[in-house]
Amino acid sequence: MSRPTWDDYFMEVTRVVAKRSTCLRRQVGAIVVKDKRILTTGYNGAPSGLAHCFDVGCLRDRLGIPSGERQELCRGLHAEQNAIIQASLYGVSLAGGTLYSTLAPCVTCAKMIINAGIRRVVYQDSYCDEMALEMLGEAGVELVRWKDGAA
Numbered sequence: 322m323s324r325p326t327w328d329d330y331f332m333e334v335t336r337v338v339a340k341r342s343t344c345l346r347r348q349v350g351a352i353v354v355k356d357k358r359i360l361t362t363g364y365n366g367a368p369s370g371l372a373h374c375f376d377v378g379c380l381r382d383r384l385g386i387p388s389g390e391r392q393e394l395c396r397g398l399h400a401e402q403n404a405i406i407q408a409s410l411y412g413v414s415l416a417g418g419t420l421y422s423t424l425a426p427c428v429t430c431a432k433m434i435i436n437a438g439i440r441r442v443v444y445q446d447s448y449c450d451e452m453a454l455e456m457l458g459e460a461g462v463e464l465v466r467w468k469d470g471a472a
Contacts, residue, residue: 327357328421328465328467329467331352331354331419331421331443332421332423332445332467334352334421335350335351335352335421335422335445336423336445337350338350338351338352338362338363338364338400339364339400340364341364341366342364342365342366342400343364343365343366343367343373343374343375343397344365344366344374344379344397345374345375345378345382346379346381346382346388347365347388347424348364348365348423349364349365349399349400349422349423349424350363350400350422350423351363351364351399351400351401351403351404351420351422351423352404352420352421353404353405353415353419353420353421353439354418354419354420354421355415355417355418355419360408360413360415360418361404361405361407361408361411361413361415362403362404362407363399363400363401363402363404363405363406363407364400364403365398365400366397366398366403367396367397367398368396368398371396374396374397377396379395380394380395380396381394381395388448388449389427389448389449389450392427392429399426399427399429399430400422400423400424401420401422401426401430401433401434402429402430402433404420405433405434405437408437414438415437415438415439416437416438416439417438417439418437418438418439418440418441419439419440419441419442419443420434420439420441420442420443421442421443421444421467422442422443422445423444423445423446424444424445424446424447424448425442425444425446425447425448425450425453425454425466426442426444426448426450426453426457427448427450427453428450428452428453430453431450431452431453431454431456431457432456434462435456435457435460439462440461440462440463441462441463441464441465442457442462442463442464442465443465443467444464444465444466445466445467445468447466
């Protein structure tokens with residue numbers, strides 16, 4: 322019997338979390354783990370209590386805005402943002418933790434990750450934001466590109 326590595330296990334959980342996404346463009350999940358325990362989860366979508374994008378449509382699609390640009394025109398929060406916000410709602414410190422995400426963070430999420438004290442980011446797919454990866458590296462956050470079973 323073969324057991325998954327911790328990175329494989331937590332990334333699989335992250336992929337399930339992404340299925341809750343309400344974004345029309347891309348389903349992203351994130352979890353924060355510390356000492357092999359899941360502290361928070363997050364997926365991309367509209368703020369609590371607001372209409373979901375699949376109900377009201379996507380302004381970015383209507384305006385033809387490419388991925389990675391003009392994020393302020395999106396009604397949704399990113400998965401990493403929701404995971405970090407969830408921690409603040411419940412008084413949970415993420416310092417020293419690992420963030421798992423189905424997508425590499427954008428620069429805004431990278432800044433939040435750095436200030437939350439997260440020390441490691443494991444991500445599945447690349448994202449078109451080199452500045453985010455540069456800032457995480459500069460801050461000493463370990464970056465790991467996960468590939469099915471080969472982090």
